[in-house]
């Protein structure tokens with residue numbers, strides 16, 4: 001064999017010592033390999049022999065970059081492998097090596113084709129190309145009708161051929177086979193060896209560990225180990241290869257370079273593909289033996305998210321209800337009246353005007369509405385009927401702020417006020433008194449002697465069957481402009497009511513109104529009043545309630561998250577060998593980390609979706625018990641964010657543990 005400039009594989013004084021914590025202070029040291037120096041050239045077919053425990057597997061793991069020597073130097077194509085990072089070694093495994101194990105080491109949850117595709121998936125080869133290539137390899141190994149079978153449904157020989165196909169998926173320049181025929185009967189064993197011999201003939205470098213002298217007889221070179229040392233390294237003349245033609249042999253796949261370098265921005269196709277792959281593996285993993293466990297974990301997260309949604313809705317519902325109560329009792333309002341403080345003889349009362357109301361509306365923060373008030377005691381007359389009552393000037397805004405509902409007709413507009421239209425809106429009680437038999441709207445009525453037209457009648461406040469009159473049924477409202485011009489003959493207002501947007505900040509708003517009016521009038525000839533103490537009580541209770549509910553929700557979510565963590569830890573422990581297989585076929589640490597994180601997130605998102613649905617469904621229960629609950633669309637996002645966050649937090653420890661596994665240790669489980 002012609003020696004090339006740079007050898008493919010070169011070991012110089014390589015040693016490997018295993019240290020295990022033992023009885024002694026330094027633990028027990030096992031010397032598995034000592035002073036191994038050898039060189040292997042491209043296309044060689046090497047048999048490694050030796051008794052059990054002589055270090056064959058250790059040598060193989062070092063050659064395949066699954067393990068690192070503790071002494072000496074290993075160069076692959078001239079590169080010192082000892083200097084490479086874990087991910088660089090993973091890349092080398094992915095691109096240059098193909099492993100074939102005695103126990104096949106196929107993923108039980110994946111089909112034959114998916115098993116073969118795995119190394120290419122980690123090399124980011126496109127889905128279509130991957131499937132095509134995997135199918136081609138399996139067909140060449142007479143497994144064309146076994147593509148969708150899982151390893152369980154395949155014979156030992158078939159499984160080993162799937163494993164060889166997987167070793168060839170990314171090219172497989174160097175095939176490392178650790179006792180590949182150990183678990184096979186003679187016929188199947190011979191088939192597998194014929195395949196390996198043929199690969200060697202096609203230019204692959206094949207290194208095979210075997211006990212079988214017959215196997216060794218096929219090889220061109222025999223390396224013998226004893227107690228971790230190379231005791232013989234012979235090239236055999238006149239190799240007797242099995243006859244060609246009676247076995248199926250794979251194609252000669254040329255080493256393929258990774259399609260990198262042509263990446264621009266975000267590769268959506270690749271992202272979609274990895275998502276699809278992840279979903280497929282999630283489905284496979286969640287549907288394996290641990291189905292009940294997965295279901296229980298999802299359930300625990302469901303309960304956590306459910307309680308978060310329920311708590312949120314109760315807090316929000318309670319808040320809305322209390323804001324409503326507050327505005328109903330008027331605690332969100334500030335009354336401004338003209339007048340001076342008791343005992344103040346120097347100041348004079350200010351004249352509050354519409355301009356003051358406008359200024360408050362314009363300049364003060366947290367103002368929902370500003371209502372100017374002017375009222376007077378007047379007589380209303382209709383034919384021979386009359387009623388003496390309070391006539392109030394009103395602005396159209398009052399319709400909203402006082403929640404007025406009209407039984408008939410309409411409310412007046414800004415225009416009515418500006419044009420001093422003689423129109424009036426009356427309460428149901430007034431309507432009863434003045435128009436007992438006919439409809440009031442459109443009819444004339446004398447207000448303080450002046451003719452007005454009834455524009456609307458308010459809905460009745462008095463409960464049916466109640467003997468108590470409601471004062472609101474006695475309201476008589478005329479447009480502010482009309483009232484000032486036609487009824488009261490003055491520009492000044494009796495008072496101004498300011499409603500706060502956020503009732504909790506009434507105090508602050510009152511101070512701002514106070515300062516504004518003092519500035520406008522030059523002195524404090526007015527007085528402010530509001531129900532601030534009840535607001536303070538309200539906001540304290542509200543804060544306490546939110547904190548309590550939030551704590552309950554967070555605790556249940558935390559408990560759910562711990563469930564996810566423990567299940568994931570068990571899963572990592574159970575799937576150690578799977579992780580080892582993935583690493584041997586070239587998975588980066590990141591790939592493993594991502595896989596387990598995504599599994600955790602998938603479980604919590606499933607719980608999140610169910611929990612949100614339950615949260616919305618429990619509306620029925622809240623309604624039945626008259627608990628004020630409100631649900632918003634943003635709860636869905638909040639709940640899903642909680643679920644994803646919990647998944648990431650709960651999955652990080654198990655995922656890191658999985659990614660940190662040593663491939664050799666993981667494979668030996």
Ligand code: ADP
Nearest residue numbers: 018030031032051052053054055056057058059
């Ligand atoms: P072979 O494959 O030739 O049977 P190995 O390479 O598996 O031999 O093992 C060589 C020696 O190293 C044996 O004495 C074995 O007990 C020891 N050994 C192998 N793996 C480990 C390990 N992870 N920890 C400690 N000792 C080990």
Ligand code: MG
Nearest residue numbers: 053056057058
């Ligand atoms: Mg071994």
